[in-house]
Amino acid sequence: MEKARLEAFSDGVIAVIITIMVLEMKVPHGDDPSALLPLVPVFLSYALSYVYVGIYWNNHHHMLHAAKTINGSVLWANLHFLFWLSLVPFVTGWMGENHFAAIPMALYGAVLLMSAISYYVLSRCLIQHEGADSLLGAAVGRDFKGKISVVIYVAAILLCFVNRWIALALYYFVALLWFVPDQRIERMRER
Amino acid sequence: MEKARLEAFSDGVIAVIITIMVLEMKVPHGDDPSALLPLVPVFLSYALSYVYVGIYWNNHHHMLHAAKTINGSVLWANLHFLFWLSLVPFVTGWMGENHFAAIPMALYGAVLLMSAISYYVLSRCLIQHEGADSLLGAAVGRDFKGKISVVIYVAAILLCFVNRWIALALYYFVALLWFVPDQRIERMRER
Amino acid sequence: MEKARLEAFSDGVIAVIITIMVLEMKVPHGDDPSALLPLVPVFLSYALSYVYVGIYWNNHHHMLHAAKTINGSVLWANLHFLFWLSLVPFVTGWMGENHFAAIPMALYGAVLLMSAISYYVLSRCLIQHEGADSLLGAAVGRDFKGKISVVIYVAAILLCFVNRWIALALYYFVALLWFVPDQRIERMRER
Amino acid sequence: MEKARLEAFSDGVIAVIITIMVLEMKVPHGDDPSALLPLVPVFLSYALSYVYVGIYWNNHHHMLHAAKTINGSVLWANLHFLFWLSLVPFVTGWMGENHFAAIPMALYGAVLLMSAISYYVLSRCLIQHEGADSLLGAAVGRDFKGKISVVIYVAAILLCFVNRWIALALYYFVALLWFVPDQRIERMRER
Numbered sequence: 001m002e003k004a005r006l007e008a009f010s011d012g013v014i015a016v017i018i019t020i021m022v023l024e025m026k027v028p029h030g031d032d033p034s035a036l037l038p039l040v041p042v043f044l045s046y047a048l049s050y051v052y053v054g055i056y057w058n059n060h061h062h063m064l065h066a067a068k069t070i071n072g073s074v075l076w077a078n079l080h081f082l083f084w085l086s087l088v089p090f091v092t093g094w095m096g097e098n099h100f101a102a103i104p105m106a107l108y109g110a111v112l113l114m115s116a117i118s119y120y121v122l123s124r125c126l127i128q129h130e131g132a133d134s135l136l137g138a139a140v141g142r143d144f145k146g147k148i149s150v151v152i153y154v155a156a157i158l159l160c161f162v163n164r165w166i167a168l169a170l171y172y173f174v175a176l177l178w179f180v181p182d183q184r185i186e187r188m189r190e191r
Numbered sequence: 192m193e194k195a196r197l198e199a200f201s202d203g204v205i206a207v208i209i210t211i212m213v214l215e216m217k218v219p220h221g222d223d224p225s226a227l228l229p230l231v232p233v234f235l236s237y238a239l240s241y242v243y244v245g246i247y248w249n250n251h252h253h254m255l256h257a258a259k260t261i262n263g264s265v266l267w268a269n270l271h272f273l274f275w276l277s278l279v280p281f282v283t284g285w286m287g288e289n290h291f292a293a294i295p296m297a298l299y300g301a302v303l304l305m306s307a308i309s310y311y312v313l314s315r316c317l318i319q320h321e322g323a324d325s326l327l328g329a330a331v332g333r334d335f336k337g338k339i340s341v342v343i344y345v346a347a348i349l350l351c352f353v354n355r356w357i358a359l360a361l362y363y364f365v366a367l368l369w370f371v372p373d374q375r376i377e378r379m380r381e382r
Numbered sequence: 383m384e385k386a387r388l389e390a391f392s393d394g395v396i397a398v399i400i401t402i403m404v405l406e407m408k409v410p411h412g413d414d415p416s417a418l419l420p421l422v423p424v425f426l427s428y429a430l431s432y433v434y435v436g437i438y439w440n441n442h443h444h445m446l447h448a449a450k451t452i453n454g455s456v457l458w459a460n461l462h463f464l465f466w467l468s469l470v471p472f473v474t475g476w477m478g479e480n481h482f483a484a485i486p487m488a489l490y491g492a493v494l495l496m497s498a499i500s501y502y503v504l505s506r507c508l509i510q511h512e513g514a515d516s517l518l519g520a521a522v523g524r525d526f527k528g529k530i531s532v533v534i535y536v537a538a539i540l541l542c543f544v545n546r547w548i549a550l551a552l553y554y555f556v557a558l559l560w561f562v563p564d565q566r567i568e569r570m571r572e573r
Numbered sequence: 574m575e576k577a578r579l580e581a582f583s584d585g586v587i588a589v590i591i592t593i594m595v596l597e598m599k600v601p602h603g604d605d606p607s608a609l610l611p612l613v614p615v616f617l618s619y620a621l622s623y624v625y626v627g628i629y630w631n632n633h634h635h636m637l638h639a640a641k642t643i644n645g646s647v648l649w650a651n652l653h654f655l656f657w658l659s660l661v662p663f664v665t666g667w668m669g670e671n672h673f674a675a676i677p678m679a680l681y682g683a684v685l686l687m688s689a690i691s692y693y694v695l696s697r698c699l700i701q702h703e704g705a706d707s708l709l710g711a712a713v714g715r716d717f718k719g720k721i722s723v724v725i726y727v728a729a730i731l732l733c734f735v736n737r738w739i740a741l742a743l744y745y746f747v748a749l750l751w752f753v754p755d756q757r758i759e760r761m762r763e764r
């Protein structure tokens with residue numbers, strides 16, 4: 001029951017985040033195809049962020065499905081995670097409008113980094129509540145993917161000032177890494 | 192349980208999409224009725240898109256109601272479908288602001304086309320998961336309506352550059368075609 | 383099950399409608415209290431519309447609670463009702479920005495009128511589906527309040543061009559009339 | 574059942590409120606880090622309001638979890654509470670854009686005050702419905718925290734015109750006071 005409402009609220013927030021991002025693509029005035037040209041980087045940023053938010057929704061969905069109950073610290077860890085996720089539309093818009101310039105890209109990476117860290121904190125709060133030997137604890141385990149993502153984000157943020165295409169490639173690489181829904185949990189659940 | 196959250200999330204995203212479209216109708220400054228005149232095509236675009244998104248919600252609702260469980264590929268096929276649907280407010284606004292000019296209308300058709308294709312992919316993922324001899328598999332069948340829609344969209348996109356009123360008529364025609372909730376599923380369910 | 387998703391979707395749409403209306407109150411630039419003055423009619427329009435949308439949510443909630451199942455025509459009647467409701471933020475903004483001028487007020491009334499009519503259609507679709515001797519059919523009955531509201535709206539729209547303060551008073555009067563949740567249904571449910 | 578829909582609607586409204594607040598952080602034009610400087614107070618206002626809305630969601634969640642059923646006056650008390658909460662994005666934007674000037678800060682406090690009062694009214698409506706000797710009635714008790722918050726808000730609003738940093742500190746202090754989910758209810762539920 002309690003868990004259901006946490007899921008419903010998170011779904012609501014994530015649904016709004018994913019949808020208002022598209023509002024950053026302002027409708028251009030002319031009907032010329034060239035009027036769309038400045039929107040291409042905005043669209044690419046939107047698509048990348050959509051995949052990121054989608055991945056988080058998927059994994060959030062899987063993780064909470066494996067959990068049985070929640071407590072007060074899980075509620076706050078979840079709100080903390082949603083806070084960083086709510087900043088994604090802003091940094092997506094800034095990165096897109098400035099055609100992947102170095103500083104907006106670094107800030108974009110910083111928000112991804114904070115989202116990853118806060119998601120990690122959320123998973124630890126859940127495991128602490130459920131016990132390390134619970135279904136969830138066993139499934140998440142040492143969370144190699146979560147830790148390596150943080151390392152790659154830090155590397156990518158620094159690389160923004162050297163070669164931002166490598167940084168962008170790293171952002172895409174982490175997305176790919178997480179694209180597959182968390183199989184650890186799926187595998188555990190089948191047993 | 193899992194299915195419930197997929198439905199809830201999709202409902203959230205579709206509810207926001209359908210509602211933020213109305214934000215493209217900017218409040219005019221004067222209180223003259225003539226101040227509303229430039230908004231007429233924006234309103235007509237909004238009404239058409241509202242019907243389209245409403246149809247998708249209805250059919251999505253019916254299709255998932257017939258499904259029993261979901262898996263990882265259904266989750267992603269659903270997010271892919273919602274991605275194209277989330278672009279509807281943008282192309283609706285562009286088409287409306289340019290009074291149904293050819294290129295915005297073609298782009299509008301392209302987003303409808305991609306939505307139809309991604310919805311078709313979603314239905315195939317669900318059937319692959321449930322089995323072709325499941326309730327859902329039998330109900331959707333060869334999906335004639337889904338395939339003919341794709342053909343009409345392609346024709347309409349090309350016709351935008353010849354006679355855009357025929358193209359617009361075709362967009363309305365497909366909407367009409369789908370207006371009735373997917374009776375195949377409704378019929379199946381009654382048995 | 384089916385009904386649950388219709389309710390969830392309607393809740394989502396109404397929640398977004400009620401919340402984006404507040405976006406029409408643009409943040410003023412100065413920090414002077416006089417900077418808020420032009421926002422007073424915008425705020426009053428917002429408060430009136432908030433009450434209206436709240437009333438509709440309440441009654442929608444009660445009506446669907448009394449219903450047992452739904453069908454395809456209920457789905458579309460509901461989407462039709464939500465379409466008119468989705469125009470409330472636009473007409474609220476226009477009325478507020480023009481300080482209750484005659485034409486924006488008449489358009490506001492027209493949207494309220496269409497909302498009332500489409501809500502009436504929705505209630506008839508539900509009763510046709512459930513049967514006139516169902517709990518819902520008996521509770522709604524001849525729907526005196528629904529019919530008198532339509533008459534008052536028409537009168538108010540015409541009065542906008544004579545004396546708009548009487549028209550505004552009539553809008554408030556209908557809101558008052560509906561303020562109490564639909565007691566017919568509440569009474570029926572208790573039996 | 575009834576309660577579930579009230580929760581779902583409130584979750585929807587609160588999810589939209591918390592997410593559209595971020596839209597007040599307009600994407601700056603340049604890619605310079607200095608372009609972000611004017612956004613710092615906007616961001617700080619957003620973070621403070623996010624915590625406030627999060628606290629209300631948490632406590633709303635706890636309070637309704639302890640309630641068994643609802644009635645018409647609870648529905649309206651809840652809509653009244655959500656009305657004041659819906660004004661938070663506006664006052665947050667005004668306070669942020671004017672770098673914590675006195676009058677916007679006082680208005681911000683006034684909206685917090687009205688939210689606190691309307692939340693108190695909601696809790697009284699629930700207790701009146703459930704009975705003072707119910708789980709909820711015993712848990713909320715004399716509601717010391719609710720009453721002291723109102724006193725602090727009034728003090729902070731007045732202090733805005735003397736020293737606004739003390740006022741801001743008081744706003745943060747009340748947030749801290751409520752940060753821990755309502756332990757009275759949590760404690761009661763465990764018994």
